[in-house]
Amino acid sequence: MRYADLHTHTFHSDGTRSPAEVVDLAIDAGLGILSISDHDNLAAFHQIRDYAADRGLLLVVGTELSAEYRGIDIHLLAYAFDPHDQPMEERLARFRETRRTRGHRMVERLRELGHDILIERVEQLCGEGAMGRPHIARALMEIGAVDSFEEAFATLIGPGCPGWVAKERFTIQEVVDLVGRAGGVTSVAHPTLYPDHGEITAELLDLGIDAVEVFHPDVDAESSELYQALARERGKFVTGGSDDHGAAKSLKTIGTVRISEERIGPIVERLEARG
């Protein structure tokens, strides 16, 4: 029986690890299946798929998308879609473009506030990936504007803070359609992080989301049982992962949360069908 960690990040989004490091750590942890679920981009997947295959690790194409539902920011994990699907690639590219524009606007605001943050450094930190507030937080730390990530989010770049600019978000329907048409499946990421999550998660499944992430560091045992029962009831399945971000969230480490292959049949079957 193989085990999977289906939720990890690299420096192509808000993690600090390289794709190769994530693959190596997954193998060291005894995992047979891994998904790198960077926000809004597949750069890590394309970069590391041959390396993972050579090392005998089944790499599941994945990404984590931000959607708005009832005014709440919902994270949806997408898996096992065709990694070369044109509409999917184009939509992700457009989304990254709006992230970049937003990053530039945030840096402008921060500079107006008197912080000597450089957009060039933020660009450098995010590379070819999805620009996000963690890159801005790191740049703010480097210039000594804040002492920690926490301080950056609490005082400058959190929602409503002077340096904050809202991010574009998908609708649930758009994610369901986009990923479905690309041959993939979707899962509600870390359900317990949303207000009224019992109600919301059930509604998301009814809107066409295929699974719930019932194994995650922020999902307690009781909620996990609850959501496993909900998924069963609705004819859906479950996913799980550590949400490793490397040093950016050091308590979430690859392999500490794992899910057995038999539970993620809809994902493995899609990969096998595509070859």
Ligand code: AMP
């Ligand atoms: P963005 O997608 O650009 O809005 O950035 C969101 C990311 O910032 C999340 O995925 C987290 O990794 C990170 N983040 C959000 N809030 C905090 C916080 N209070 N402290 C540290 N990191 C945070």
Ligand code: FE
């Ligand atoms: Fe994240």
Ligand code: FE
């Ligand atoms: Fe998330």
Ligand code: ZN
């Ligand atoms: Zn995540």
